[in-house]
Amino acid sequence: MIISVPFIIYYKLRTMIKNILSLLFICQLSITALAQEKNHKLPAVDVKTLDGKTFNTANFDNGGKPIIIDFWATWCKPCVKELNAIAEVYEEWEKETGVKVIAISIDDARNMAKVGPFVNGESWDYDVYIDSNGDFKRAMNVNNVPHTFLLNGNKEIVWQHNSYSEGDEKELLAELKKLKAVKKN
Amino acid sequence: MVKKLLQKKILMHQIGLISKPSNLSIFQSFNFLINLLFSVLCSLFINYSSAQNLNLGEIHGNFQTDVQFYNPDSAIGAAPVPQKMLENSFLNVVYTNGKFSAGLRYESYLNVMQGFDPRYKGNGLPYRFASFKNEKLEVTVGNFYEQFGTGMIFRTYENWGLGYDNSLEGIKIKLTPHKGITLKGVIGKQRYFFDYGDGIVRGADGEINLNETFVKLAEKKTQIILGGSFVSKYQADNDPIYILPENVGAMAGRLNIIRGKINFYSEYAYKINDPSTINSFIYKPGQSLLVQTSYSQKGLGITLAAKRIDNMSFKSDRTATGIFLDINYLSSLTRQQTYNLASMYSYATQANGEMGLMGEIMYKIKKDSKLGGKYGMLITFNYSRTNELNKTLLPDSTYMGYESNFFKVGKETYSQECNLEINKKFSSKVKATFAYLYQEYNKAVVQSAANVGIIYSHIGILDLSYKINDENTIRTELQHLYTKQDNGSWAMGLLEYTIAPNYFAAVSDLYNYGNENEDKRLHYYSISAGYMKDALRISLSYGRQRAGVFCVGGVCRNVPASNGLLVTITDSF
Numbered sequence: 001m002i003i004s005v006p007f008i009i010y011y012k013l014r015t016m017i018k019n020i021l022s023l024l025f026i027c028q029l030s031i032t033a034l035a036q037e038k039n040h041k042l043p044a045v046d047v048k049t050l051d052g053k054t055f056n057t058a059n060f061d062n063g064g065k066p067i068i069i070d071f072w073a074t075w076c077k078p079c080v081k082e083l084n085a086i087a088e089v090y091e092e093w094e095k096e097t098g099v100k101v102i103a104i105s106i107d108d109a110r111n112m113a114k115v116g117p118f119v120n121g122e123s124w125d126y127d128v129y130i131d132s133n134g135d136f137k138r139a140m141n142v143n144n145v146p147h148t149f150l151l152n153g154n155k156e157i158v159w160q161h162n163s164y165s166e167g168d169e170k171e172l173l174a175e176l177k178k179l180k181a182v183k184k185n
Numbered sequence: 186m187v188k189k190l191l192q193k194k195i196l197m198h199q200i201g202l203i204s205k206p207s208n209l210s211i212f213q214s215f216n217f218l219i220n221l222l223f224s225v226l227c228s229l230f231i232n233y234s235s236a237q238n239l240n241l242g243e244i245h246g247n248f249q250t251d252v253q254f255y256n257p258d259s260a261i262g263a264a265p266v267p268q269k270m271l272e273n274s275f276l277n278v279v280y281t282n283g284k285f286s287a288g289l290r291y292e293s294y295l296n297v298m299q300g301f302d303p304r305y306k307g308n309g310l311p312y313r314f315a316s317f318k319n320e321k322l323e324v325t326v327g328n329f330y331e332q333f334g335t336g337m338i339f340r341t342y343e344n345w346g347l348g349y350d351n352s353l354e355g356i357k358i359k360l361t362p363h364k365g366i367t368l369k370g371v372i373g374k375q376r377y378f379f380d381y382g383d384g385i386v387r388g389a390d391g392e393i394n395l396n397e398t399f400v401k402l403a404e405k406k407t408q409i410i411l412g413g414s415f416v417s418k419y420q421a422d423n424d425p426i427y428i429l430p431e432n433v434g435a436m437a438g439r440l441n442i443i444r445g446k447i448n449f450y451s452e453y454a455y456k457i458n459d460p461s462t463i464n465s466f467i468y469k470p471g472q473s474l475l476v477q478t479s480y481s482q483k484g485l486g487i488t489l490a491a492k493r494i495d496n497m498s499f500k501s502d503r504t505a506t507g508i509f510l511d512i513n514y515l516s517s518l519t520r521q522q523t524y525n526l527a528s529m530y531s532y533a534t535q536a537n538g539e540m541g542l543m544g545e546i547m548y549k550i551k552k553d554s555k556l557g558g559k560y561g562m563l564i565t566f567n568y569s570r571t572n573e574l575n576k577t578l579l580p581d582s583t584y585m586g587y588e589s590n591f592f593k594v595g596k597e598t599y600s601q602e603c604n605l606e607i608n609k610k611f612s613s614k615v616k617a618t619f620a621y622l623y624q625e626y627n628k629a630v631v632q633s634a635a636n637v638g639i640i641y642s643h644i645g646i647l648d649l650s651y652k653i654n655d656e657n658t659i660r661t662e663l664q665h666l667y668t669k670q671d672n673g674s675w676a677m678g679l680l681e682y683t684i685a686p687n688y689f690a691a692v693s694d695l696y697n698y699g700n701e702n703e704d705k706r707l708h709y710y711s712i713s714a715g716y717m718k719d720a721l722r723i724s725l726s727y728g729r730q731r732a733g734v735f736c737v738g739g740v741c742r743n744v745p746a747s748n749g750l751l752v753t754i755t756d757s758f
Contacts, residue, residue, distance in 0.1 A: 040243055043281065044318060051443045052410045053394060054367060075521035077618075077648075108342075109335035110516035113477040114545060116448060117486025121547030121563065133332040133342050141247035141277060141757040147720070160720045162755065166650065166658040167685030 039156035043139035047104065047129040050116045055129060057136055060155065065098035066179050067151040068172070070126075071142050072103055074111050074118045079146040082164040087124055089169065097176050101126045106145060108132045150175050152182075242282025247720075247757040249345070250274035253298050258748035261707055261729055271298045273305075275345055277312075289313035300735070300744035301348040302378070302507070309379040312352060323359040328352040331371055333390040333414040336514030337454040337473050338435040338499065341375070347735070347742050351511050352376045353386055365397025375501045375510050382510040384501035388416035410441040418501050418512060427466065433459045435471075435499060435513070451476045454497065454513075461503040464496055464537055467586030471496035473515065486547040490518055491540075495574060495589060498536035508742065518543040519569045520604055524646050525695070526664040526677055530626035531734055532571065532600035540594050541571035560610035567604040573597040573630075598639060601625040618648040628671065632734065632743075642668035656685045667699075674699025690714040695731060720757035725750065 044058035060067060068086075072079030083103060086093075093099050103126040105115045112132050119128050131137055140149065143162065150159040150172065159175045161168065251273045257265035272295050279288035290312035297305040314327030330352055332340040343350040355373020362368065369390040374381040392412040396402045402409075415436045422429040437454035454473045460466040477490035499513040515534045518541045522528035545567040550557035573595035576587040606620040622644040628637045643666070650660035662679040679693035695709040711728025732746040 040245055043286075051408060051448070052441045053397065054392075075523055077523045081616075108516065109332075109340075109514060110518075111521060112335070113448070113450060113479055113490060114486075114488045117479045117481040117488050117545070117547060119486075120481035120483055121486035121549060121565070123483050123549055123561075133330055133336075133340065135330065138277075138330070139279075141245055141279070141720075143247050143249055143720075143722075143755040143757065147757075160757065161686065161717070162720050162722050162757070163717050165683035165685045165689060165717075166652055167656050167683075170655055171686040 039152070039158050042151065042155050042157070043136070045131075045136045045139045047131045047136050050119070050128055050130070057129075057139075060102055062098070062100040062153075064153040065100065066153060066176060067155065068099055068101045068176075069140075069149040069151065070101060070103050071106060071131075071137060071140070071145045071147045073106050073145050074114055075107075076145050078164040080122070081166065082146050082148070082168065083124060083126070084122065085166070085169045086172075087122070087126075089173075090125060093173065093176065097180055099176055103128045104136060105130050106132075106134060106137050148172065150179070152179050240282060242280055242285075244278065244280050245758060246276060246278040246288070247755070248274075248276045249753070249755040251298060252752045253747070253749055254751075255299070255747060255749040258729065258746070260704075261709070261746040261748065262732060263729075263746045263748045266299070268296055271296050273298050273301065284319055285315075285317045287313075287315040297348075299747055300742060302509075304378045305348060307379065311350070311376055311379055321361050323357075325357040326355075328354045328376065329357045329371070329373075331357055331369065332514070333369070333388065333416070334412055334437060334439045334452050335475060335516065337452055337475065337497075338414060338437045338456065338513045339371075339386075339388050339390070339416045340512075340514035342514070347508075349508055350376055351509070354381065355386075363398060365394035367392045375512070377502075377510060382501045382505065384418045384420035384503075384510075386416065386418050386501050386512055388414065390414035406444055408441075408443040410443075412439040412441075413437065416499075416512060418499075420501065420503060427460070429460055429503065430458060433457060433499075446480055446482050448479045448481075450478075456497060456499060459499065459503070461498060461500060462506055463498040463500070464586070466583075467496070468584055469496050469586045471499075473497045484549040484551065486545075488545045489543070491542040492518060493540045493574075493591070494534065494536065495538050496536075496586075517541075518571065519600055519602060520545070520567045524620070524648070524662070524664060526644050526666040526675055527604075527620070527622055527624075527646065529666060529675070529733060530624055530628070530640055530642065532626060533631055533734075535571075535573075535599060535630065538574035538576070538589070539571050539599055540574060541569065541599075543567070543569040558609070558611065563608040565604075565606040565608075567606075568602070570601045571599040573599060597627070597630070598625055599627045599630055614652045616650045616652075618646070620644075620646040620648075622646075637671055640668055640670040642666050642670075658683045658685070662693075672697055672700050672705070687717055688715070689717075693728075697731075720755075722753070722755045724753045727751075 042057060042060060044056055046054050046056055049055050070083060072083060086101060090101060105128060107115050107130065109132060112130060115128065115130055146164045148161045149157050152158045158179065252270060254270045255266035257263060272293065274293040275290055277288065277290045279286060289310050291310055293308045294305040297303055312328045314325055314329060316323065316325035330341045330343065341351050341353050343352060353371060353373030353375055355371065358370045360368040372387045374385055390412065392410065395409045396405060415434065417432055417434040419432050422431050433456065435454060435456035437452060439452040442449045452475045456471040458468040458470050460468055473494045475492040477488065479488040481487065494515055497513065497515060500510045501512055502510045515536055517532055517534045519532045522531065545565065547563065547565045550562040550564065552559065552561045556562055575590045575593035575595045578587050579585050603623045604620065606618065608618050610616045624642045624644065626640045628634045628640055645665045647663045650658055652658045660681040664677040666675045668674060675695060675697050677693065677695045679691060681689065681691040683689040692712045697705060697707055700706045709729040709731050711726055713724060713726030715722060715724035727750045730744065730747045733744060735742055735744045
């Protein structure tokens, strides 16, 4: 009986220390996470260019200027509307902020061949890539198209928006301007 | 107090209510020490790394939940749901740190919503992976998605909204030994709900971009990309009567030539005999050919495609049916529809055999021209047709099945469509889409429906939006489908109001006014509203959903009629 006393004390202590430690650990983790809350970087995934070349998304580049990444599909009406809306003001935005738009088509084998002609048909001036098996879409955690990301000069995701309603591009422009303001400071 | 408790415990030990700490405790205390050490190390590491600003990696993911509350509605044929509400959800979590990444997806079906396979039952982690990647090599263990060429003999992918996921669990290796050369190898078992399919799938693929690989060709105007793949599945033959092939191999080759505005792509696949439930256990080999060409320049895009599929269903379990355990992906050439009534009769690829062709032309009439107006006008014309194969049944049709002339088209039409769409912006406030479609749809073949042959329909669509100011837009859709077959004619109206960038609300009604049976001339009304902020989207919709085939990306599922409230939440982080 006497022998078991230290064991019990030991057990009590053990659980206590363990609890405190794990609590500390969690606290610290969350504090560190909060303190270090930083923007997600662009994942490195292979997509295809319109002329069939393999291209790694880590190589998307705009020389330190912001990038807009827009996930779309030829059959997605709101996507096409959004890209058309941006196309109308693209030149202005380019001049003002130096932004570059990268349009990622998630069309699969069924419509893949149509993407190039579609982009030309719409007379878009975007850099277009095809993500026909959704690898980049998954890596960027896109649920549905259209899904738009704004990247700062360090290629970190600073803003994103799912779905498109007419006028949404105004918010995107405001976010773009914010980036410019931050840079000035 | 503590003393008392201690005494109590000691007493309990004596009477044997609590097992005595025995020799086991040595092991436990060792465990404890390890834990302690780990915790301290972790804390130190975190302190150190935050001080040094070391990269701890990132955690990101996405989430969706669909909850549907059901009302019984005998008029539209919606049976009572005993659970009253059903739920489908998933959460993806991915950790990445430099070249390393790992992730998992939790899925929950309590119980699965109507229209999905009931074998999605309960909760689980059907997807988990770890991978590392550098410039030359990428290795993934666990579940993965991959595609060779257009997927004619191999494609694993997921479409959660359709209940489609044929991921392989095993190992994937991707090598880039030289610029322009990609080699891939895969092995694994396929996901089957919360389990695996019976067969094992092995495959390899190689692709070479001649212009990137050979310096001499780098400056050439003509670009050539070649690819080839081999895929084999193994499934034991436990059949007491038939001798079935346990290893079934399939091979494919592809060629892509690009010169200026012209892009030519062709892929051919061959599969050895693969008797299965889908092909009624015939021993005929399968083959498939796809040829597509496009020409495009600013303001003009032309695409032409033709294909032939003969006995190409390829599943990792020969007894599997439906959309499960597919190893390959056979895409349809028909246009993927956006509007509700245009997709009422959506064609789905017939893996047992079909021949099809498609042509599409997009032309943008320039700004400031007579027709184009201030903003230009886009005209899209699409034609597609799919027929059966030319087949001659063999005397012993149970063995080799049939013979087929490669270049001859069979008589029976599976689908045909003419589609003209005009998009025009009239002013900074008014935009419109007009569409006219003529469709022929062989319901008997596509949906194995009895008593219905080919459905001939004419569809007209008007989609008009008016931008009140920078934030507020009102949009209306008017659609009409005229047919004498099946359920007769339909009309649909939709009114949508959006306040950018956060809110939307819509009302719609679909009316089967042309149904021969007067009792079935029903309204399928629906109201919906939603809130969007960043990646978050919350939507509510209440109303009736007609029974029908719901398709995205070439995969279709049958959705039964329902009535009730659907709540959907999606987010990414």
